[in-house]
Amino acid sequence: GEDVEQSLFLSVREGDSSVINCTYTDSSSTYLYWYKQEPGAGLQLLTYIFSNMDMKQDQRLTVLLNKKDKHLSLRIADTQTGDSAIYFCAETSGGSYIPTFGRGTSLIVHP
């Protein structure tokens, strides 16, 4: 089946930028999402991008989509300790509303 891959961990210093990467295999992906999960909580939709877009910016968050390479990234500017969480990449395709999720990247922010 289709697959979404993410690295498991990322460690950054407070104030630096974080870049979380995701690759997917489905060339017919229509929507791509980033979700954030804080400890002991459910997932929260952070942002999304349509497949006809290359970039989306929302305050400290920048999403870049490279359709040719099937690569999605989430950049968090001025990373804070409150950004420590697990970040999930997800995609939907083919008219399905059921996303394929990556396994999540644990972002650790240290002073």
Add this chain to the structure above:
Amino acid sequence: DVKVTQSSRYLVKRTGEKVFLECVQDMDHENMFWYRQDPGLGLRLIYFSYDVKMKEKGDIPEGYSVSREKKERFSLILESASTNQTSMYLCASSEDREPNYGYTFGSGTRLTVV
């Protein structure tokens, strides 16, 4: 501003018990979903529903059933709980429309079966 509510945050049940996990959404969403989340395995879809009284199996339906008698409520049932069903259970809902703005998740229920 609560949108998807799961009735329990933590639950401890005995092996063989029948367990009900309840989920209610107040956004009038058509679609509702149950996932379980385990370390190293990510999110796995158990069951979903596109409409009242309608249900579809996800990737791991064995040992589970669901009920959707009203649009806002989607229940997950463990007919006879087993220790390998110890997990974090997440309910989600979404609109049935284009463009699709993704899921709204509940806070999760951490179930321990002893």
